[in-house]
Amino acid sequence: MSRTTDSNSKSHSNRSTGRRVRTALVAAGMVCLVTAVAPTAATASTGGPTAAIGGVGVGVGVGVGVERISVATDEGYGAASITPDGRNIVFTSLKNGPRDGGNAVYVRDRRAGQTRTEPLVEGWTPAISGDGRQVAANAPRQGMSAERIQQRSLDLGLLPVTCGRCNQPSLSADGRYLAFGALRSPGLLRDVMVADRDGGFETIASLGSTAPARPSISGDGRLVAYQDLTHLKEGVYLWDRTTGSTSGPLAGSSTSASLIQLSDNGSKVVYLSGSDTYVHDVSSGSAQLVPNVKGVAIDPTGRYLLYAPIDTSGPSLVLRDLQTGADETVSDQPATAETDSVSAGGRDVVFQSAADGIVPGDTNGKPDVFVRRFF
Template identity: 50%
Template sequence: MRAAVSVAAAVCAVTAGLPGTVSAGTAEALGAGVERISVAPDGTQGDGASSGGTITSDGRRVAFSSVARNLTADGTATYEKVFVRDRRTGLTVRMSTSAPPIQRRPVISGDGEYVAHWGLIQRDTKSFLSQVRSQGTIGVNCSGLSCSQPSLSADGRYIAQVGTSGRPSVRQRIEVRDWQADTTETVFEFEHTLPARPSISGDGRFVAYEDGQAQDVFVWDRTDDTSAGPIEGPSEAATLVQLSRDGSAIVYLSGSDTHVQDEGSGAEHVVPNARGLAIDPTGRYLLYTPQDTSGPSLVLRDLVTGTDETVSDRPASAGTDAVSASGRDVVFQSAADDIVPGDTNGTSDVFVRHFY
């Protein structure tokens, strides 16, 4: 039995005004504000669209994808590439060096040492793992012809992903790849190819995944070899958003509401009329977009106090792993040209809002 703990039925009043904007650079030294991430080391804005930011637990590094050619000195191709920006040093480095188009939303490990991404190789999709320090790329094997949608443990050792076989594929599996030990473990296998995206905890022990056919969410404990679920809302349907990196909370959508379940007690926070996008590593801060389009586009809720802070009042979007620990930083993308001064490239950029 799970006790449902409902928070305010409407979006709470914003408890703090929008911080002032700051230019690209060391945001930690500049204090609260907004920093554009998709820039070259000298601060030059990207000459192409950027999207899909994910952030480390400490907020120092951000991985994103871009078609911009000028973010690094050797950038010449127009296909989509993966970059990592170190907010402390201001250095932007390119992770993906191969020609296949890289899918959006690369994911960075909690410690910032590895970035996982996936792309098309001829007719199949393959996962890749890049080491940030060396910028070297490691191919990630999967048990089928294709693998995609990787989710990384905090140290980058474990990769949860979706594997499929056959052309056309009629089944898929959730699997965990330990690339250091060169082993692959199947968590669950489906007789369909409907959504089944996984989300792995920071220590690699828990894997949340969605059964798109049954519209249920489950959490697998790899240590005890047990499964919790189905996790579903009042509408008896659930869509997975993310498992927090500490494994304490799972976010899912049901109907028009967002549910955050405490994995220890089973209690739930329900955020009505909201679409959850990400949760911070501690499971306390939820990033969501309100169903009411007349207000902010992105809001960060403190699930303990029930208070909200505006991340962006301009059109913007974000995905999983977009919030650093304690809700200090939020990475998002927007094509708005008035979030920071000097945004004249006429395309989408990646930003970080730094709250304190």
Template identity: 50%
Template sequence: MMRTGWGTTRRVRAAVSVSAAVCAVTAVLPGAASAEPARGALGAGVERVSVASDGTQGDGASVGGTITSDGRRIAFSSVAQNLTTGFPMTYEKVFVRDRRTSQTLQMSTSAPPIERRPVISGDGEYIAHWGLIQRDTKSFLSQLESQGTIGINCSGLSCSQPSLSEDGRYVAQVGTSGRPAVRQRIEVQDWHANTTQTVFEFDHILPSRPSISGDGRFVAFEDGQAQDVFVWDRTDDTSAGPIEGPSEAATLVQLSRDGSRIVYLSGSDTYVQDESSGSEQLVPDARGLAIDPTGRYLLYAPRDTSGPSLVLRDLVTGTDEIVSEQPASAGTDAVSTGGRDVVFHSTADDLVPGDTNGTSDVFVRRFY
């Protein structure tokens, strides 16, 4: 690996922390998930969001789903051609569903022929996505208000896997050089100031996905070759890492938007690291998928496939709530503030009435 732009590097098991002491690992054992929301059932339920503005179900598969901090807007990708009006395109496209107005907007009207699952800024104003143009991948940023799309710069031939700050100003992404790619770097672009910073440069192209905090200060990323996770502080120009599990291998899941906690996988377990204290919580036999902006609520998939497929854990109380009994999947940024809403996709046809399209749809479960 080649390090660029770091003032100080500290090798620690914990994430950013002023303490050099060995972190205590608190095991949070899976409890019996309640079939009823622990925070009250008022307004609780499942809603399908991969629908047209008039409620018409999609005529093609919809996947992914990232949600704003307040739960109002959800971005997802779909090959459905009937979610919005206009010239039909058979490739995967990016949509935003506004749950308050019940409007569905297509955000990638001039998109490349292959889309990747989008991310939405915490305030819901910007959507980032990436796709293949000829031989290279490029990242794009769409503004909801103007529905305009701009390219996101990177120093290499290809850009991919963008992560957005709360207001969409800062974009962390992977840039690769060479064709075929031979090396890659983690970058942060401030598109307001038109500047790009290199966080870390690798001499390999193994997985190195970034996750940026809501204020754009912290960037977590993984080194797929070393199987470690690092955190960079853009304000202090310092780094912490590697963050490792007991097996000395870690895969990044997500940094919470407030920067307080980082989720990573190690072996068959999930770890949630507290940035201020350096302590860890262990969720055994579980695959962490996302964490809410406050760092309190963790969405995970139990390794035991005989039970629910998705569960939301309150990391303070240790209690669980079932998100989906049916087979379902979810990605990062899938939980709104306070764990109120969780977005996921599933091929199950009994989550909401009238699901007859026989394909994958995007849903949101609201707990209260």
């Protein structure tokens, strides 16, 4: 096992002064916009320098605070992810269920103040490309139990992914590469595959079980992290499509590990082992230990870790600067988050919660999607 360093800072401060922004704003135009949810999102406002909104400190600076992305009152929303520049957020409706062929998928363009539907794309835990122009989601085929992936581009329309039993999509920054898990016959064992939008498929691993592989692809499409829970091979692996080589397993102090996410720049792999979270540095081979927390996501630069404290008496979601050890409270009310939920430089964190009072006027009693901006 590689060298491990212990991150000991456990303070939950709300300071954002001195944090470094590494966000690259993408000026991609959005076309074919359809207003599906009320375009004006609710934002926590304050009457002084700082106020507590639902227990979360909110500053009055421009763009600082908590914003509700989903504002319709007749259904719940969740499974949200954000693009590296923080402009686009993909999420799903919880109104429909698997028997209806999956849940509706939406993309919120925060800069334009509009929400578009993704025609013909339904599913759970959708993925979005870094440029915000492609989405992918997995859901059962109509009237069938077998899952399939739907991928749609604003420019190219619905893209075919010819696999009969595939799920768990992960998109590269430009949407060209789609990593996913696929069940194969005989025995319905699992493969980890990458589809090239320009044509062709590549099998990067053939696993000996049907357990989820949870592939996570880097922004340039070069690296893919995945987990293998096969007996005697349990751990997290990293595949390099340029060299064709696989490294791993990463297993922490335990004999097994489960993957959380590969950072967008391919520099860090976050995984769980036992009750701890590890952040593996791909270049050095060392791993940073973040003890007694459940890692949730990492920002595209690999510097900021979103985690859920195991101690439920404190905040439900916390953002840690892995370089300084400083913590920022994302939400101290019950909340959850997905992978790809932190924008570059830790500037924005998107999460879902059914709690009322996170922003004023949220009284529908249903899960909503929120974004927390730190600076």
